[in-house]
Amino acid sequence: MKSRSFLARGIRVSGVALVAGTLLLTGCSGGGAGGGNQSGAAGGDSEGVVKVGVSMPTQTSERWIADGDAVKEELEAAGHTVDLQFANDDIPTQTQQIDQMITNGAQVLVVAAIDGTALSSQLDAAGAAGIPVISYDRLIRDNENVDFYVSFDNYKVGVAQATALLSGLGITDADGDELSGRPTGPLNIELFAGSPDDNNAGFFFDGAMDTLKPYLDDGTLVVKSTQTDFDQVAILRWSQEGAQKRMEDLVTSTYGGGTVPLAGVLSPFDGLSRGIITALQNAGYGSTIADGLPVVTGQDAEVASVKLINEGVQQSTIFKDTRTLAAQAVKVVESIAAGEEPEANDTTTYDNGVKVVPSYLLPVETIYKDDIKSKLIDSGYYTQTEVEEGVVK
Structure with missing residues (x-):
């Protein structure tokens, strides 16, 4: 299935709806399916600031703590609002946390899944609300509502x-x-x-x-x-x-x-x-x-x-290096907040079973x-x- 363009999804950013690449001036009344988001499901303020839900799988591994903290710190330094949650390797906990992020008005989701096949209802809700989903390090599978993937090769x-x-x-x-x-x-x-x-x-x-x-x-x-x-x-x-x-x-x-x-x-x-x-x-x-x-x-x-x-x-x-991965995830969020397509360096490899997800892959060192x-x-x-x-x- 062909990847959906961010510009074709009706994402509202900075008070402007981007529909099929055309800028349409909008007001603040277009709430999405999650409710509570009075400026639109993926909308920000006039500065391009967005509310980002960041879902990490566990705190039992120091790398995930470092990832979550790095993403949160960099997003907040850029002026965005961040809801960071750790799911402690429990799938129901992660699904509940993401549901709550949507309900509370998240405009972008950054998700490192415990089980890459267990988030279908949350992804469907995000898609219905026009909330872009960035799959972080672990590819989320079997759903079309995965918009971008940041990871290492x-x-x-x-x-x-x-x-x-x-x-x-x-x-x-x-x-x-x-x-x-x-x-x-x-x-x-x-x-x-x-x-x-x-x-x-x-x-x-x-x-x-x-x-x-x-x-x-x-x-x-x-x-x-x-x-x-x-x-x-x-x-x-x-x-x-x-x-x-x-x-x-x-x-x-x-x-x-x-x-x-x-x-x-x-x-x-x-x-x-x-x-x-x-x-x-x-x-x-x-x-x-x-x-x-x-x-x-x-x-x-x-x-x-x-x-x-x-x-x-x-x-x-x-x-x-979690610092570089977090920084790349922030770049993707910033592109979305600016109404732009995030830069991808791989558009062929990562098929999640429904679509090939555009990706940015980082190098590794031994x-x-x-x-x-x-x-x-x-x-x-x-x-x-x-x-x-x-x-x-």
Whole structure:
């Protein structure tokens, strides 16, 4: 289905309705289906200021707290009103919060969904009220009322994770170029994937598997458990406890309780990585990579995992700078508030099952121990003390 233009949706911004690209002077009486919005469903004041509902999935992960706070701070600095809510990984809570945002007159919604398929009625209500919906980092699926998507290049995240694993195993360098004299295997590895209700998890897994495939095919790498399908390795809700339990089960069923060599584990998120590492350490594989702990990858540069990388326990993480993602989301809101089409750099990749959603994708960086100072501390993302203690101050 062809993407709808913001200019063709009758969005009211700055007291002016934009209909099919034509500016029509309006009054303040056109309330939308949500009620309570006396200036129109997506209307702002004469300064182009809008009320933005920001829905984040949880506060159990530090990255979502950072995302929510960054979006709120930047929008408020630009003069907009923000209603920020965290849903604590509970789908009914998120649906209720978004319903309330619409009722309370939100004119734009920025939503990072817990379950990308569970918000249909809220999206329908937003569409009926002319409220643009920006899908934040996680693509919302199976509904036409998703107007824009801001995220990182999620396929490349998976490529970067697999490349980090290959580098840690001595097969390639950090850029993915094959090393001469590399091990020919077989090296045992295991695979983990993210939550099956998160659209990003599939992109991460596909990027990683496409990168690992040549070495799985030639026998350099072996998934000893034979669990290589996404559904076999996915961890619901990105649960650290779920990842630890699955790794413990694999150690028992496949690795002789820790007596069979395991070279590495593909992990798509730092929370999962910490659960995996705990299981491996408890099984006697070593406390650090230097003394035999398998290479474990990660994502999100959570400070607890950055501390582990600094200590030689976790091998790597993928840094998705929440500051740049929040800033891009704010740019999209600002474009909408100005009655303009937001800039997209991808209009073909992200099909949500009903339409291809115009997207802006940001680059990612791999963090190894040697990168912590230059990429995380010197940039102001963390302080040296936070890295050393593994806690954000």
